[in-house]
Amino acid sequence: MLRSFRRYHRQIAIILCLPLFLTVLTGMAYTILNEWFHQPELAVFLIKIHTLEVLNLQGIYPFLNGLGLIGLLITGVSMTGLFRQRTNKNTLG
Numbered sequence: 001m002l003r004s005f006r007r008y009h010r011q012i013a014i015i016l017c018l019p020l021f022l023t024v025l026t027g028m029a030y031t032i033l034n035e036w037f038h039q040p041e042l043a044v045f046l047i048k049i050h051t052l053e054v055l056n057l058q059g060i061y062p063f064l065n066g067l068g069l070i071g072l073l074i075t076g077v078s079m080t081g082l083f084r085q086r087t088n089k090n091t092l093g
Contacts, residue, residue, distance in 0.1 A: 002079060009075035016068040023065055026050035 034043035
């Protein structure tokens with residue numbers, strides 16, 4: 001089962017690499033341009049890219065990003081071994 005979680009985690013990570021990078025990059029750039037450099041026109045354009053409003057996907061893009069992150073979280077946490085049953089090796093049998 002651990003092997004299948006690793007495979008799913010790798011596949012999800014490859015699929016989400018570009019969308020998450022775009023989301024993080026435009027979110028950071030928005031804050032820098034709007035708050036530090038006071039460029040609201042460019043900041044508004046970055047928010048449109050951030051939510052993919054430029055491609056008319058603003059309704060589904062954040063939802064898909066969220067689902068992908070939940071999938072990465074579930075597969076990643078399951079691979080850590082935090083929820084595995086521990087066996088006691090010191091029992092006499």
